[in-house]
Amino acid sequence: MKIIRTVSGMQNIARAAHKNGKTIGLVPTMGALHAGHLSLVNRARKENDVVIVSIFVNPKQFGPNEDYLRYPRPLKKDSAACRKAGVDFIFNPSVKEMYPEGFLTWVKVEKLSDFFCGKHRPGHFRGVTTVVAKLFNITQPDRAYFGEKDFQQLTIVKKMASDLNFPVKIVPCPTLREKDGLAMSSRNSYLKPEERKAAKNIHLSLAGAKRKVKKKKTKSIEELLAELEKNLQSTPGLVNQYINIIKPKTLEEQKHHIQLPARIIYAGHLGKTRLIDNIEIK
Numbered sequence: 190m191k192i193i194r195t196v197s198g199m200q201n202i203a204r205a206a207h208k209n210g211k212t213i214g215l216v217p218t219m220g221a222l223h224a225g226h227l228s229l230v231n232r233a234r235k236e237n238d239v240v241i242v243s244i245f246v247n248p249k250q251f252g253p254n255e256d257y258l259r260y261p262r263p264l265k266k267d268s269a270a271c272r273k274a275g276v277d278f279i280f281n282p283s284v285k286e287m288y289p290e291g292f293l294t295w296v297k298v299e300k301l302s303d304f305f306c307g308k309h310r311p312g313h314f315r316g317v318t319t320v321v322a323k324l325f326n327i328t329q330p331d332r333a334y335f336g337e338k339d340f341q342q343l344t345i346v347k348k349m350a351s352d353l354n355f356p357v358k359i360v361p362c363p364t365l366r367e368k369d370g371l372a373m374s375s376r377n378s379y380l381k382p383e384e385r386k387a388a389k390n391i392h393l394s395l396a397g398a399k400r401k402v403k404k405k406k407t408k409s410i411e412e413l414l415a416e417l418e419k420n421l422q423s424t425p426g427l428v429n430q431y432i433n434i435i436k437p438k439t440l441e442e443q444k445h446h447i448q449l450p451a452r453i454i455y456a457g458h459l460g461k462t463r464l465i466d467n468i469e470i471k
Contacts, residue, residue, distance in 0.1 A: 297315045
């Protein structure tokens, strides 16, 4: 396994791989890898000849009061995990390498970037789609792997890849969870012990709402969301940001009566840590 730090070096490797008839799988990350990330790597390893993991804490997707400076960067630990998982290359550029002086170009998916997380984190998705577009051009993947935990991000990236004709297949991968149901996230490390115990209630509440829908024990979306919000508000220290039931393909909010397939999406703060989750209802 090699760590590549320059754009030109990574592009040369990607071009050589394609010239030799090899397929490339990309797993874009900001590092601080956990089992969820490694599940994407394992999927990529099964489906491609060459696996690239990008590790880049992208400043363009953080707001001015967010956690860019304290975001964990355990490169040595991440490298060991990638080596064990059979990764061929880690692309780990500097900020200056990705955004040289005079950088002015942005990629934004209109409408889909303006609500839910986009509303609460202005400019976030513009930063995400810009860096992902750059990573696609740099690593030239045949397939790119994204977790479903960031469901709005996944939908936006799929739309961008389609609209801009990137020759890459976006592969959605299921959310991996801790034993108590909490969605795995690099930011979980911020949680204090008492907050970590309380955090499990997010998934438990979403799963309970899903069961009600499946068993047809709820009459309306309004009723379901009101009960969900009540359950979540009972969690010590948790402040809800949004809870919505959406159409998975368009992210459009569902009104009144639930139409399947659907997703319940959630974001909130537990102490100083922002947590997101979602659950699919088929």
